[in-house]
Amino acid sequence: MTQSVPSLLSTTWMRRAAGVWRRLAAAETTLVLLGLILLVALAGWMLPQPSAPVSADAWTASLPAWLQPWGGLLYMLGFYRLFRSPWFWLPAALLLLNCLLALADTLPPALRRGRGLAPPVDRPFPRARRAGHVVRLGQSPDEQLLALQTALAGEGFRAFVSAPARTVVMGRRRLGWLARSLVYLGLLVWLVALPFSQRGLHFQRLTLLPHTPRSVAGLNGTLKLGLVFRDDQPQEALIYHPADPQQAALAFVGPPQRGLWLNRTLLLPIDAPAVVTVEAGGTAHPRRLIPLQEDLPPAEILHLPLSDPQQAQYFLIPDARLTVQVAPAASDPDAGFSVQIRRQGETTASDSRTVRSGETFTVDGLPITLTRNHALTVLVYRDPAGWLYPLGLALVALGLGLSWLWRPALVWLIPEVKGLGGQLYGVVETLGPVEPLHSLLVDIMENDRAGGREVEG
Numbered sequence: 001m002t003q004s005v006p007s008l009l010s011t012t013w014m015r016r017a018a019g020v021w022r023r024l025a026a027a028e029t030t031l032v033l034l035g036l037i038l039l040v041a042l043a044g045w046m047l048p049q050p051s052a053p054v055s056a057d058a059w060t061a062s063l064p065a066w067l068q069p070w071g072g073l074l075y076m077l078g079f080y081r082l083f084r085s086p087w088f089w090l091p092a093a094l095l096l097l098n099c100l101l102a103l104a105d106t107l108p109p110a111l112r113r114g115r116g117l118a119p120p121v122d123r124p125f126p127r128a129r130r131a132g133h134v135v136r137l138g139q140s141p142d143e144q145l146l147a148l149q150t151a152l153a154g155e156g157f158r159a160f161v162s163a164p165a166r167t168v169v170m171g172r173r174r175l176g177w178l179a180r181s182l183v184y185l186g187l188l189v190w191l192v193a194l195p196f197s198q199r200g201l202h203f204q205r206l207t208l209l210p211h212t213p214r215s216v217a218g219l220n221g222t223l224k225l226g227l228v229f230r231d232d233q234p235q236e237a238l239i240y241h242p243a244d245p246q247q248a249a250l251a252f253v254g255p256p257q258r259g260l261w262l263n264r265t266l267l268l269p270i271d272a273p274a275v276v277t278v279e280a281g282g283t284a285h286p287r288r289l290i291p292l293q294e295d296l297p298p299a300e301i302l303h304l305p306l307s308d309p310q311q312a313q314y315f316l317i318p319d320a321r322l323t324v325q326v327a328p329a330a331s332d333p334d335a336g337f338s339v340q341i342r343r344q345g346e347t348t349a350s351d352s353r354t355v356r357s358g359e360t361f362t363v364d365g366l367p368i369t370l371t372r373n374h375a376l377t378v379l380v381y382r383d384p385a386g387w388l389y390p391l392g393l394a395l396v397a398l399g400l401g402l403s404w405l406w407r408p409a410l411v412w413l414i415p416e417v418k419g420l421g422g423q424l425y426g427v428v429e430t431l432g433p434v435e436p437l438h439s440l441l442v443d444i445m446e447n448d449r450a451g452g453r454e455v456e457g
Contacts, residue, residue, distance in 0.1 A: 176408035182399030189392035407432035
């Protein structure tokens with residue numbers, strides 16, 4: 001009887017839907033989408049991604065010179081906000097669909113195999129490799145099956161339950177069937193974390209100066225830095241958090257080495273640049289100091305950079321009408337400073353001297369102290385979904401480790417009795433190379449028998 005037209009159309013659509021499902025759930029699709037996401041992430045790391053709205057001209061001006069001719073086109077394509085554009089979220093959404101479909105394919109049979117329940121031989125594990133072998137049944141099929149079970153048990157196989165009558169199903173390393181599902185679960189955890197990270201991620205490069213309060217978003221207060229020196233090198237950096245008087249000093253030991261968690265925020269030290277700390281007038285009558293370096297604000301305690309020993313630093317003391325030049329001393333740059341002082345109306349320095357770090361000297365009755373010190377540059381990282389990324393990484397690593405080091409295997413022994421004879425079919429299934437298992441199956445089933453033949457699957 002021929003099929004009706006609606007039935008044929010239904011069958012055609014089902015085949016097409018199954019084909020689309022297979023392509024979307026394929027591992028090749030996973031790799032392509034991961035590659036696209038990583039490519040977009042790399043572009044987002046290289047290109048400026050302002051947090052506030054910005055004009056095309058302003059964004060183009062922030063690009064490298066060789067890329068500026070293309071700035072207008074890149075801006076129009078949305079490259080100035082890659083992590084909030086379809087360039088990033090479309091492949092992420094497709095990868096989410098890919099993971100869900102792949103889990104729907106792999107997780108149920110993996111759990112069944114992991115629990116030791118015999119799967120039907122006509123339902124192969126997705127992307128598993130199979131091979132088979134056939135021999136003639138002997139006069140005592142039950143004894144023959146028992147002997148084969150014993151031989152397989154000697155190779156580490158264990159019997160599965162719920163197998164059909166007179167069918168033997170045995171497997172080893174059964175938890176290895178979960179390997180691919182763990183990888184997809186890890187990717188799924190990352191994808192779930194992305195929207196939360198986009199809404200709450202805070203990443204900042206921050207320089208803390210000694211005993212100078214600095215506010216940090218989300219820390220409910222300010223931070224201050226104190227340093228403990230040994231042999232003129234910073235051995236310990238103390239982070240003071242005034243909002244928590246019970247825990248006044250939180251230490252980095254030997255900066256820059258390890259980070260510090262504070263109020264769900266990671267402070268990671270990356271550098272400890274040398275500075276010279278300048279104070280004038282003493283603690284009783286501190287004077288306002290104005291640095292000539294544009295990126296430093298006026299303050300009563302100045303911290304001038306010493307990154308370049310050949311470059312002098314300048315500051316003004318308006319109340320005393322003095323201009324002071326400070327540079328590391330040529331005779332002892334690690335401990336002393338060369339100081340030149342020019343009074344208002346003078347064209348050249350009228351006072352030149354060398355002072356040691358921490359030494360106080362007087363100019364026109366005004367005490368000035370120069371101290372060699374260090375700032376601390378830290379990366380401030382806070383992410384409400386930050387804990388999900390290590391979890392996802394652990395799942396992916398566990399899945400990859402199982403797929404390489406704990407490859408599972410499954411064997412079906414299916415007798416087909418015909419009168420006094422018949423045939424015994426053997427099928428092996430694995431996620432790794434099938435040839436070694438096929439050779440083992442052939443050796444066990446043959447056991448000096450003749451007439452066996454291989455079955456490809």
